[in-house]
Amino acid sequence: MTSDLLIRNVRPMGGHNTDILIEGGRIARIEPGLPALGRPTEDGGGRIAIPGLVEAHTHLDKSLIGMAWYRNEVGPRLTDKISNEREAKARLGIEPARQSRRQALASVAQGTTCIRSHVDIDTVHGLAGIEGVMRTREELRDIVEIEIVAFPQSGLMIRPGTIELMQRALELGAEVVGGLDPAGIDRDPKGHLDTIFNLAQRYGRPIDIHLHEAGELGAFSLELVIERTRALGMRGKVTVSHAFCLGMQDTEYVERLIDEISELSINIVTTGPASRPSPPVAKLRAAGVIVGAGNDGIRDTWAPYGNGDMLERAMFVGLRNNFRRDEELEVALDVCTRGGARVMALEGYGLEPGCWGDTVLLEGETLAEAVVSHRPRSLVVKRGKVVARRGVAEPVLESTPR
C-alpha cells in the first residue's frame, strides 16, 4: 500500500524550508510552495526532515517490552546469558510474534522505517522465533520493513540439527544468513565460517555475523571472514556486527584489517557500546567502509537497557566515538540512517525525488541538536502514509489484531 502526501514547511537535513510531495509512496518533488490539490497535507512547522531511521541490528523476537519487569541475575559469561535466555523463553512466555510486534511498533513510533532483526534458531525452540517475527512482518508490512537474519544464537556446530534448521529458516523467508563468534561459541572457527558461507552460497544470500570476540582472537576470526569473502566473490555481501576487535589497541593491525574490509566492501554494524572496545567509526568511514548501527537487544534477558530509539542510538554512537563537533554528530546520524540502509541494501532509500517517501520530522534547530536531544519525533511517514505522531504510533496500528 502506498499513499500520496504533501508535507509542507520542513527543512530537509536541517537546510532551507521547503515542501516534500510524495506520490504513490515515492518522493515526487521537493520544492517550496507546492499546491495541495486535494492531497492529504501535513504542516511540518519548520521542523527538520530526514529519511527514515534504520535499525540495522536488533533482536525483535526476544524483547521483554510490555511484560512484567524481569529481574536480571544472570552470570557474567556470554554462555551464561545464552543458556539463561534459552530457558527463560519458555518460563516467562516470551512469545516472538507478540514481542516483535511490540518492539516494531515502538521503533515505528520513534521514526524507524526499516529493521534488520536477527532471530534466534536453536534445537530447543526450532523456528518458533522465525515464524513469530514473520507474522509480525506480514501484519506490519505497510508501516515498517523487517528483514530477518537466521541467527544460530546457541551455536551452530555444537548443537547438531541447527544447520538443518538454518536451511529451513532460509527457505521459509529469512533473507540473511547469521553467524556468531566462530571461536568463542562454536570453538571451531573454520567449521562455523565454512558452514555459514556455504549456506550463503547455496541460497544466494548475504551474511551478517555477530563478532563479539575481542583483540587478537576476534581479529583472527575476522581474517577468516575476509579470506572467505574474497575467495567466494562475496564482495559487498558480508556484514560484521559488533566487531569489537576493531577497537583493539594495536592500531597498525587494525588499519591493515580496515584496508581489507574496505577493499571487499564488508559492512560494519555497531551499537556504540560504552563498556567494550568499539569499531572506530570515523576511521572506517574515511576508508570507505559502510557503517550502520543498531540498538541490539531491547530490554531482554541479556540487559535491561534500550527503548528502540535510533536517534538516541546516534547519540550513543557519538558518545562512544568522542564526537563533539556538529559535523561529527551528523556522521553519527548518517550511520543511523543511510549507513544502515546501505548495509541492508535498501532500494529507493533517501530523501531525494524517486526515493520512497519514508520521512521523519525531528525537533531541533540543527541535526546535531536533534541527535543530542532526541525529543519525540513529531511525524513519521512510511511510503507516504503517516504512521506516528509526537512519538506515538497511529491508533489504527495499535488496534490491529495481535
Added chain:
Amino acid sequence: MTSDLLIRNVRPMGGHNTDILIEGGRIARIEPGLPALGRPTEDGGGRIAIPGLVEAHTHLDKSLIGMAWYRNEVGPRLTDKISNEREAKARLGIEPARQSRRQALASVAQGTTCIRSHVDIDTVHGLAGIEGVMRTREELRDIVEIEIVAFPQSGLMIRPGTIELMQRALELGAEVVGGLDPAGIDRDPKGHLDTIFNLAQRYGRPIDIHLHEAGELGAFSLELVIERTRALGMRGKVTVSHAFCLGMQDTEYVERLIDEISELSINIVTTGPASRPSPPVAKLRAAGVIVGAGNDGIRDTWAPYGNGDMLERAMFVGLRNNFRRDEELEVALDVCTRGGARVMALEGYGLEPGCWGDTVLLEGETLAEAVVSHRPRSLVVKRGKVVARRGVAEPVLESTPR
C-alpha cells in the same frame, strides 16, 4: 525555608507501600496510613521514592542551555577546548548567573536536590563565574543546594594571578578548592598540587581535582595527590574527578592505587564516559571507596551532549561499567544519590527519619527499571516543599526574577 508535607502511597527504594511524613523540612515518620491532619498532602500513586539525586560534578557557569544552537567546530586537544571556551564566553554572551539558573532549574525539574559545581576562574574573566553562580545559589536556595568549587580551568601556574583569584573566590564563598591536570595543563605537577593543597590547608577546605590524565601519567599525578593527602592529614577531604587513569590496562597497578585511595578515603567522581578509560565503579566500591557521579558540562562549548538528568546519568554509569543485573543498576543509582551525597559530605541526606525531606518519586516497577527508563520524575520535593511535578519545575520558580 522548610515545610510540612505528607506523601502518601509510595514505595521507598522500590519496597513496600507506605507514607512519608515531612515536618519542618525533615522526614519525621515513614509508616503506612499516616493521618493528614490538615497538612499539605500528595498522593504518590504507588511510585518509587528515593532521596534527591545528587549532581556531584557539573559546570553551572558555562552551559549554553536556552541559548541559540552553538555550532561546535573545536579542535581535538584539551587546550583547544579551553582556549575556545575562554574566548566564546564573551563572544556568545554566556552570562554565568543566567546560565547557572537555567541549568539548576533543569536539574531540579529532573529530581536533583544538591549540586556541586566547578566554576571557572581565570585571569580573563576573573571571578565573574563565581559571582554569577553565587547569585543563582542565593536565588534558588530554597529549592536546590549548590556547592561551588573554585576551578582554575585555564591553568594555575601558567597564568600568573590565578592563585590570587582562587584565594579571593574562597574568601567570597566558594567552598572547595579545585584543580586540573597538574601535568597535562600546568606542566608542573609538583607546583600545581603543592599550591592547591596549600590553599586547602590555609582555608580549611576540601579539594576536588579534575584528573583527565590517562594511563601512567595520570597514575603519577594521582600518586602525588595520595602523598599529599597522607602527609597533610587530609583523609576524607580529597576528591578526584574523572580519574581516567584508574581505567588503565595495568590492573595490578590500579589495584595498588585503589588500596591507597581507600585507605585515605579519597573520593572518586565519574561521568561513566563512553569514549575514555573509566574508573571501575564496582571494584572501587568493593574496596570501600566512595564513588559519586556527575553530568559534567551540559551542552557547552566542549560538547553538545547532556540535559542535567542524574537518573539518565545512572544509566550511563551502568552502561560504561557493563552493569546488567538489577543489583548492579541499584549500585549505579546509589552512586548518583548517596555516593554523591557522601562526596559532598551533605548533612542529613537520606530517606530515613531525621533526614532532610528531599524526596523524588520515580516511574517504574523497580529501581532498575526507573534507571533504564528514566521517565520524567512525577514529583520532586526539597525540604518538604514541592519543587517540580511531571518533569517540570513549579511555575512559581520559573517566574522569580532572573
